Amino acid sequence: MSLLRVRDLHVHFVARDRYDQVRVARALNGVDLSVDRGEIFGLVGETGAGKSLTAHAIMGLLREPARRVGGSIEFDGRELTVISDDELNSIRGDQIAMVVQSPRTSLDPLTRVGEQIARIHRVHREASAEQAQARALQMMQAVGIPDPQARMRAWPHQFSGGMAQRVLIAMALVNDPQLLIADEPSTGLDVTVQAQILDLLRASVRERQLAALLITHDLGVVAQVCDRVGVMFAGVVVEAGPVEQVFTQPLHPYTRHLIGSSPDRLTLGRGAVRAGAAPDLYNLPPGCPYQNRCPRAQPVCQGELMPLPVDEAHGARCHFPEPGP
Ligand SMILES: Nc1ncnc2c1ncn2[C@@H]1O[C@H](COP(=O)(O)OP(=O)(O)O)[C@@H](O)[C@H]1O
Ligand code: SF4
Ligand SMILES: [Mg+2]
Missing domain, CATH: 1.10.8 (Helicase, Ruva Protein; domain 3)
Structure with a gap:
């Protein structure tokens, strides 16, 4: 069983504008992920995708105006969203x-x-x-x-x-600890030192049989040290699976775009994927958050967002994953 299991996690920023209207930024929109003992799970995505917010929610460190409005965070069989602050404090920094x-x-x-x-x-x-x-x-x-x-x-x-x-x-x-969360631990260090830090993390995880959640915006980091990866877009893990599979057979159009736009990787996307501005969290479209940038979007994509097929080792939240059904 996974040591950490996050299911359908929703976090909103709720604020009032100068006309006293309530404004809601939907920052996390149903994050699903799980991390097992002895493995490094990479959470990758552009700046603003919600990676750090996911980490803060797991650590119980959300502060107003951020609010968890739904979902569960299970750690070692315990539901963290319902335990007291004292209990959470003793888990944090320890387990x-x-x-x-x-x-x-x-x-x-x-x-x-x-x-x-x-x-x-x-x-x-x-x-x-x-x-x-x-x-x-x-x-x-x-x-x-x-x-x-x-x-x-x-x-x-x-x-x-x-x-x-x-x-x-x-x-x-x-x-x-049993779970280590590392948020961009090697960002800003020079390349050689970065590699040393990642090696150290990997060795520590293996020796201690830790579960590690490694947050990065760098696909190279994922390739170097992670076992599994979740690709995040607009507060949703849109694809997850073993690193090798996700990198060589990406299912979600956004993953294909990411891999194709990374200079050191093969361009795997068929045809150019439209790049676009970061999604507006105050005005996300209903359904799939990627639809405004997606070359495969169809009317059905405005309906319900596909669930992540959690029973499968590799899956994507997409109506038209590639290779298609
Ligand atoms: N006070 C706030 N009000 C509204 N949105 C916010 C606020 N603070 C952060 N955000 C948004 O939450 C999103 C998630 O941020 P974050 O988790 O830091 O992204 P990442 O770590 O992936 O770069 C970002 O798009 C950011 O703009
Ligand atoms: S669900 Fe539709 S819009 Fe979203 S990524 Fe898949 S094809 Fe594109
Ligand atoms: Mg961050």
């Missing part, structure tokens, strides 16, 4: 941990690095100061920080971007 982009702003500039790692261990595990220090040292070693004993006492500004990201990964792993 579920998150690594974000831009490590520099996520580290406290006034606290020594080793202490930042140790603190998370102390808070959640009621460890003694000595135990927590020892654990922090062990984690710095595990994430490949050279000379960890000395680096424990260094300040965040003394770390390069790649080393700072390793520290964040150490912080995420210090309490042995």
